[in-house]
Amino acid sequence: MNCEVCHLKELEVEHFEIREVLRWLRCFRIAPLILLGNLYKSFSSSSYASGLLCLQFRCYNVIYFLPEPTMLKLDAGILHSIVFHRALGPVRPKDVDSELFEITYVQCGDSNLEKKIEEKIDHFIGWVEKHPNKKSQVYSLLLPKLFSNKIERLYWEHWYVNLNVAQPPKAPSRKSHHSKVVVDPGESALEERNVRRTALEVSLREVLFQIIKFVNEKKDHIPPIPNLEGVSFPYEITIPSSSDSSFGMDMIKRMLQTGRPTMLS
């Protein structure tokens, strides 16, 4: 089975918007992903009454050319969106109005989760600052615990969030070669930013609509919901570490460490 690829619109956002978007996309199982290749893992587990459990890589080709603040906002929104859709235990949803966009996202109401996500975002911000103009990836892994003596990591879903943080455009020089032209860099930059933000909001909304649709199309692979409140499934959020010098290396390492899931008969 091939990966499902959904080509989404490229978004240009500012750096400070990343956090917000990522937060917001936490509500959904989204995420802009980079296609690393067709990878499909399927296995069956006797612990699941539904039978075959498919692990699907949801691949979205979305590249955010994001100024740093926007990107940070996007990070938080995306992560919260993912978790909300996967924290299938009893939750008390909490609406959060985006600071930058006319979008309301939802949190699970789990303070520990929110704290963890914010920590991850902060680490991600630090990484971005050290690696400007570099593609970054924030992905969350959702994995169940097997009800057995041996805890094995069986990823039943992967989400990849790829962000391409662009440097903010340089402010135009105040010295104009044309003396007749009055250049107001402040206003023009602000206007440009507003236009870009509006476009980003529209695009983001379109992306989220598409993701909601996609989320509801595939439900069979979701394992039974444990009787746990909030984030009932174990999850893991991985961000590129400072030592990572190559793109996607961390993911490859994980793949190698995880190995091929065993087929449980």
Place this chain on the structure above:
Amino acid sequence: MASPRSNLHQESTNTEQIITEFFAKCLHIILESRSPCAYSRNYSGEQTQSSPSSSSSSSSSFRPRDKWLNLALRDCVVDVILVRGPVDCDPVRCSPRRGLVKNLSVEELFPNFWNSGHEECLLEEKSEKIIERWVIQYKNQKSRDFTSGSKRSGGTSSKSLYKKSIVLLRSLYLTVRLLPAHKLFRDLNKSGQIHTYTLSHRVSSSVEPFNRREEEEMRPFNRTEVDTSCGRLCLSVLYRPTLSDLSLEPSTPISPQFIPDYVGSPMTDPLKRFPSLPLAGMVAHGSPSSFPFSRRHSWGYDIYKASQPSVSPSPSPTYSDSRALLSNLGSHRLPPVSLPRHPHETPSSSNVSLCHQYNTSFDEYWPSPIFSPSSSPSPPTHIPSSHPSNALLRCDSAPVSIPAARFGRSPGLPNNHIVPLAPFSKSSRPSSSQTDNSRALLRPGNIQTSVPVRKFSLGKDEVGNLPGAKISSNSSPQISISRSSSRLSFLEAFDDSEFPCPFAVDYDDIRDMHTRYVIQLVAYFVCLMSISEWVSLAVPDPYIYSGFDREPSRYENASDNRQGVTEC
């Protein structure tokens, strides 16, 4: 050992129960995100949870109904509100059904309740436009279309159905917040803006097809189906993608206007003869019959003598009196009168609820209180929480109660204090009638009832010092008409000795009781000016008056205001 037949029956029962709960939660989610001012945000931690005995984590204490589909929602409260409009207007009707509902259609209406071009408070026009249609359907196996889903074997077990319903509900919860109508919902819940629209809803069990035009405007989104062992659960939405063509821009609050012909206390005859101010249009000299309107206050009628003018109030809504703060008495209006921000005192305990109502009404109905005779002395019993757009333009003759609590309680107030408008005077003789009158005084919109102000007494000397009597520049800075210079005109009117103040006191002609009442009236008048400023500064919080759960900070702010208002 259970027979297959019993298992099947149990499975069917479980499925039906899941479907029922799903319907209820869907309706709940949709309504709470589309009913302005009805639900508070940020559910987490707001409600006190009754902890059911459960083996799960005891930290959050989910109620049994919260555990259904693993989504705890806030309490669902549905207000049935009468909306005045054309004969064929359809007030909000909600008929939530539970049980084996096969089809449920929730339409978010977009009624335009207000015609801003009119000063009257009646609803001149009412138009509705459906901007969303949520359809939750469950088709039983018998009526199911086998051509589309017959290939699927056995449908979904109840456990799988439950899991998928949870996911579907999560998606629904987020979808309602992504659609454009949610922005309207947020805007309506914001304070400080007047909207010419509101969101209404209509719940029905049948789907009325759109006409061609409506169908072209609507766009489907995310039609999701879940097969069950007994049928198919389907959730879909049609929404209007663009709302910009509906002219939904909020408007700035209208300028607070001053009722020129404020009648004042029925206890005071001279009040009937107040002349018309240049801008305020106050009634000048003349007989009571020269009043442009007459009052019809049962409580004041006995006090008024024969010369008591029968002031006919301006058209008043049939709405609650608590909302009738603003009146339009003729064409004379003063600009807004600013009110003090901070109350000075709190009223007595007997005035707490009434002052709260007053406070509530002011918060709702700013920009300004308008002096006008009250058309109905009955105190408001309920302050509707809907249709804030109606508030400010509910310009009837209902007077405005003056929160005496906010101003000096004791007599001998310094000039820089707003004269208290406590409904009770310390020196007055308590009586049931006075009590009623005082209650009427504090009733929102009923500012004329200045009569038995028990806790407020002013002597003759204080009259001259009353900032209300002589509203001068050195009066309380809280008294200000923020938006125009009409304040100055108003002040000038009071300062003008030749211009008989409606609250002017003729000590030679009135008895002691009337003297006190007149003085109080002047004080009330001043306080009214201050109140308008205070109201303009207050942040209207619909959540305060709706009685629903709300953020603690909001509740605390409301408490402070209420505390201040009730000081007498």
